[in-house]
Amino acid sequence: xxxxxxxxxxxxxxxxxxxxxxxxxxxxxxxxxxxxxxxxxxxxxxxxxxxxxxxxxxxxxxxxxxxxxxxxxxxxxxxxxxxxxxxxxxxxxxxxxxxxxxxxxxxxxxxxxxxxxxxxxxxxxxxxxxxxxxxxxxxxxxxxxxxxxxxxxxxxxxxxxxxxxxxxxxxxxxxxxxxxxxxxxxxxxxxxxxxxxxxxxxxxxxxxxxxxxxxxxxxxxxxxxxxxxxxxxxxxxxxxxxxxxxxxxxxxxxxxxxxxxxxxxxxxxxxxxxxxxxxxxxxxxxxxxxxxxxxxxxxxxxxxxxxxxxxxxxxxxxxxxxxxxxxxxxxxxxxxxxxxxxxxxxxxxxxxxxxxxxxxxxxxxxxxxxxxxxxxxxxxxxxxxxxxxxxxxxxxxxxxxxxxxxxxxxxxxxxxxxxx
Ligand code: GLV
Ligand code: MN
Ligand code: MN
Numbered sequence: 197x198x199x200x201x202x203x204x205x206x207x208x209x210x211x212x213x214x215x216x217x218x219x220x221x222x223x224x225x226x227x228x229x230x231x232x233x234x235x236x237x238x239x240x241x242x243x244x245x246x247x248x249x250x251x252x253x254x255x256x257x258x259x260x261x262x263x264x265x266x267x268x269x270x271x272x273x274x275x276x277x278x279x280x281x282x283x284x285x286x287x288x289x290x291x292x293x294x295x296x297x298x299x300x301x302x303x304x305x306x307x308x309x310x311x312x313x314x315x316x317x318x319x320x321x322x323x324x325x326x327x328x329x330x331x332x333x334x335x336x337x338x339x340x341x342x343x344x345x346x347x348x349x350x351x352x353x354x355x356x357x358x359x360x361x362x363x364x365x366x367x368x369x370x371x372x373x374x375x376x377x378x379x380x381x382x383x384x385x386x387x388x389x390x391x392x393x394x395x396x397x398x399x400x401x402x403x404x405x406x407x408x409x410x411x412x413x414x415x416x417x418x419x420x421x422x423x424x425x426x427x428x429x430x431x432x433x434x435x436x437x438x439x440x441x442x443x444x445x446x447x448x449x450x451x452x453x454x455x456x457x458x459x460x461x462x463x464x465x466x467x468x469x470x471x472x473x474x475x476x477x478x479x480x481x482x483x484x485x486x487x488x489x490x491x492x493x494x495x496x497x498x499x500x501x502x503x504x505x506x507x508x509x510x511x512x513x514x515x516x517x518x519x520x521x522x523x524x525x526x527x528x529x530x531x532x533x534x535x536x537x538x539x540x541x542x543x544x545x546x547x548x549x550x551x552x553x554x555x556x557x558x559x560x561x562x563x564x565x566x567x568x569x570x571x572x573x574x575x576x577x578x579x580x581x582x583x584x585x586x587x588x589x590x591x592x593x594x595x596x597x598x599x600x601x602x603x604x605x606x607x608x609x610x611x612x613x614x615x616x
Contacts, residue, residue: 267303276387283299294397333363352377392574407595409554417492419490421487423523425522440481445519446471496530529561
């Protein structure tokens with residue numbers, strides 16, 4: 197006999213979730229599916245859509261100073277909320293599921309509770325965090341960073357994009373209040389538990405044909421902006437020995453990133469995802485290159501080793517080639533071990549609703565990384581086809597999303613019952 201607390205409630209609906217996914221995929225830049233960058237018109241349109249769905253689900257919608265969209269359902273008693281969150285913003289030409297699956301799972305849980313008239317002991321919130329993906333301000337996970345006290349109003353006023361707009365202004369453009377960003381902060385314990393569902397963004401669940409993953413550890417990004425400054429010269433007249441070619445130096449840097457991640461091992465990965473050369477003309481030796489470098493890992497010692505190797509290697513390339521390489525650390529987030537009791541509770545929830553599951557780790561980072569500063573977190577994955585993500589081909593089956601939402605619902609009910 198099943199011991200599921202959710203047995204008396206309706207099941208998360210595949211049809212409703214499928215309709216939500218279809219509605220959200222329309223909020224894209226038409227020329228570049230599926231692009232809904234944070235702070236864009238498409239982001240604002242998707243937020244407006246979500247406000248309506250939150251209200252229909254019996255949630256009271258609000259926006260905090262960081263622009264986080266919060267739908268709240270009161271509990272029987274006052275006090276901190278149980279939260280399910282993720283994000284609706286996407287990367288350039290990204291997918292239809294990264295982040296979106298988690299917000300929709302939270303929304304569907306709210307709809308199930310509302311349809312059944314089931315009142316929780318604790319308040320319940322569904323959150324669409326502001327700008328989880330990289331922004332033009334050098335930061336990602338902006339909403340969860342602000343909520344967990346890692347981003348303040350002074351920093352938001354200082355950080356600028358290339359057009360000179362401040363992050364604070366961008367936050368204002370989605371209904372937040374950048375100048376009062378600190379008021380989005382919640383104290384440790386100000387959230388009771390944080391839960392997130394996400395597509396795996398790797399191939400293990402899809403390959404094993406397992407619909408749900410219970411995450412035990414989450415990698416964190418360390419990112420650099422790197423400026424290579426050589427000397428612009430004539431491509432015909434300048435002998436090879438006299439060049440200070442910024443692109444040739446950047447090429448060495450790219451291979452350094454790849455080699456360091458491979459050689460360090462222990463799950464380290466390294467990527468140069470952005471590169472811009474100037475003046476970028478066939479008969480000119482490039483004088484300037486800007487790069488963005490992203491290292492990820494779960495093992496703090498391996499991360500430290502890789503970053504040390506990168507900084508030493510970059511200095512060596514600069515000296516040997518007689519040019520300048522300057523790097524600025526943009527982010528150095530901390531990897532996270534998910535509390536064992538949250539892992540066990542997620543597993544017990546999946547078992548109770550009879551959904552096959554397995555443990556795994558996350559190579560991608562999530563708003564959960566920051567929410568962990570406030571309370572114990574739980575992260576549940578569903579498969580994505582061939583492990584592909586951050587690309588237009590990204591795909592997850594809506595049936596898996598509904599199964600993941602069922603696990604979240606059961607997990608939420610168990611937390612609500614067990615926590616004081
Ligand atoms: C978020 O998508 C990340 O970069 O891990
Ligand atoms: Mn992403
Ligand atoms: Mn994501």
